[in-house]
Amino acid sequence: MAVFRRQRSPQLFSSRPAGALRTLLMICISIMLMVYDHQTGSLKQMHAALATVVWPVQVIVDAPHSLWTWAGEKLATHRALLAENEQLKSQLLQEQATLQQFASLQQENQRLRELMQAAAQVTGRVSAATILSAALDPFRHLVVIDKGAHDGVYEGQTVLDAYGIVGQVTRADPLASEVTLISDPSQAIQVEVNRTGLRTLAVGNAELSQLTLPYVTNSADIKQGDLVVTSGLGGHYPAGYPVGFITRFDRDPAEPFAHVSARTAADLSGGREVLLFWPSQPLPQAELTPKPAPAKAATKPGKKRP
Amino acid sequence: MRELSAPRGVWVIAASYLAALILTVWPLPQWAEVFRPAWVPLVTIYWCLWLPERVGVIVAFFAGLLVDALSGTLLGEHALALVLVAWAALWMHLQIRVFPWWQQCVVVLGILSLHALVLFWVDGMLGYTLGAAMRWTPPLVSAALWPWILQVMSRSQQRYHVG
Numbered sequence: 346m347a348v349f350r351r352q353r354s355p356q357l358f359s360s361r362p363a364g365a366l367r368t369l370l371m372i373c374i375s376i377m378l379m380v381y382d383h384q385t386g387s388l389k390q391m392h393a394a395l396a397t398v399v400w401p402v403q404v405i406v407d408a409p410h411s412l413w414t415w416a417g418e419k420l421a422t423h424r425a426l427l428a429e430n431e432q433l434k435s436q437l438l439q440e441q442a443t444l445q446q447f448a449s450l451q452q453e454n455q456r457l458r459e460l461m462q463a464a465a466q467v468t469g470r471v472s473a474a475t476i477l478s479a480a481l482d483p484f485r486h487l488v489v490i491d492k493g494a495h496d497g498v499y500e501g502q503t504v505l506d507a508y509g510i511v512g513q514v515t516r517a518d519p520l521a522s523e524v525t526l527i528s529d530p531s532q533a534i535q536v537e538v539n540r541t542g543l544r545t546l547a548v549g550n551a552e553l554s555q556l557t558l559p560y561v562t563n564s565a566d567i568k569q570g571d572l573v574v575t576s577g578l579g580g581h582y583p584a585g586y587p588v589g590f591i592t593r594f595d596r597d598p599a600e601p602f603a604h605v606s607a608r609t610a611a612d613l614s615g616g617r618e619v620l621l622f623w624p625s626q627p628l629p630q631a632e633l634t635p636k637p638a639p640a641k642a643a644t645k646p647g648k649k650r651p
Numbered sequence: 652m653r654e655l656s657a658p659r660g661v662w663v664i665a666a667s668y669l670a671a672l673i674l675t676v677w678p679l680p681q682w683a684e685v686f687r688p689a690w691v692p693l694v695t696i697y698w699c700l701w702l703p704e705r706v707g708v709i710v711a712f713f714a715g716l717l718v719d720a721l722s723g724t725l726l727g728e729h730a731l732a733l734v735l736v737a738w739a740a741l742w743m744h745l746q747i748r749v750f751p752w753w754q755q756c757v758v759v760l761g762i763l764s765l766h767a768l769v770l771f772w773v774d775g776m777l778g779y780t781l782g783a784a785m786r787w788t789p790p791l792v793s794a795a796l797w798p799w800i801l802q803v804m805s806r807s808q809q810r811y812h813v814g
Binding site: 367368371372374375376377378379381382383388391392395396398399402403405406410478479480481482483484485487489516523530531550551553614 | 716728785
């Protein structure tokens with residue numbers, strides 16, 4: 346007891362254990378870190394080290410969920426498995442039926458694109474990853490997936506799910522990666538309306554699974570329910586993948602652009618399985634001065650025609 | 652005894668931070684997200700009040716870096732906010748210690764509002780300005796939880812002789 350008291354007694358008289366200098370120093374270091382991280386993104390090593398340190402926390406947090414899934418799989422009855430198997434088989438049959446024409450359509454598309462001298466569609470291979478159930482910053486739309494740089498994940502990689510574009514990898518740590526969803530306020534994705542070919546941008550807003558298309562003119566031909574797909578411009582995302590469906594199109598003559606919003610095609614709120622996309626050839630890269638490329642593409646077919 | 656209690660204390664402090672980090676990223680339904688208490692700042696305030704010679708701005712800084720790495724924010728964002736939390740708690744820890752519980756709650760509310768303000772400010776510069784109303788529920792919830800946090804933390808501190 347005496348030891349205990351002797352130990353505690355000094356602090357009664359030490360009025361400021363944290364020197365103002367030390368506090369100021371830490372504040373300066375924090376601000377410098379933020380500036381470096383934001384402006385240059387050169388803190389990759391530090392990010393990777395910290396990600397490795399907090400990896401156990403993510404595993405612990407994810408454990409109940411994965412344990413629950415695992416137990417569900419183990420304890421599933423024979424009958425339930427048979428039923429699921431049956432259902433999956435019929436689903437596969439249906440998908441195969443819709444895929445039958447795909448090969449010939451793809452061939453035809455290829456031929457037409459060659460005639461138009463347009464770039465070939467980028468194809469690629471996909472691999473599944475699981476979203477860890479850790480809750481990240483509530484004001485950013487981020488998820489962590491269980492595949493990292495060790496599995497070939499790279500920064501800027503496209504992430505899909507069964508229905509459409511989910512987002513892109515914004516940081517590939519060794520064991521896990523951080524994916525920013527397309528509905529994050531910092532994200533913008535180059536899209537085109539599937540029905541009309543109208544090209545525009547879809548940007549994230551504060552709400553999950555919601556997108557805004559801020560640069561659609563009032564005279565544009567857009568209807569509710571229209572499918573919006575990636576246009577492939579900008580070189581970030583492969584072309585032709587579903588992004589969302591138009592939910593609102595309000596013309597406002599007082600403003601230069603209409604109010605257009607869309608719901609994401611991918612299941613951003615509930616899904617746990619995502620697909621990582623590796624293009625078979627490098628995506629057409631975005632030029633810093635985007636003018637020459639479209640101009641060339643526009644004039645070439647025109648020249649050929651006569 | 653002194654030699655024994657010191658390393659023990661370290662483990663209790665580390666365990667409290669680990670628990671706070673786990674609770675920070677524990678998955679909650681979307682609607683409950685705004686009511687999530689600010690666990691790491693709460694733990695930091697407690698240790699800064701009752702163990703100021705061990706836990707201060709440096710521990711707060713590293714805890715903040717871990718929060719940044721976990722929640723995907725800019726490196727240094729939570730570190731800055733937590734350094735300010737630790738500084739505010741240390742600044743008048745002797746007075747706060749003898750406050751009745753409701754006054755402590757008010758002080759905690761003030762410190763955590765500063766925490767939320769710093770995060771809001773940094774996020775605002777990065778363009779995350781939407782959902783501002785949601786920023787002020789965590790300090791309120793955390794301040795309301797303070798008496799219980801105090802109980803649990805001081806019990807475990809006494810139990811494991813962290814000093």
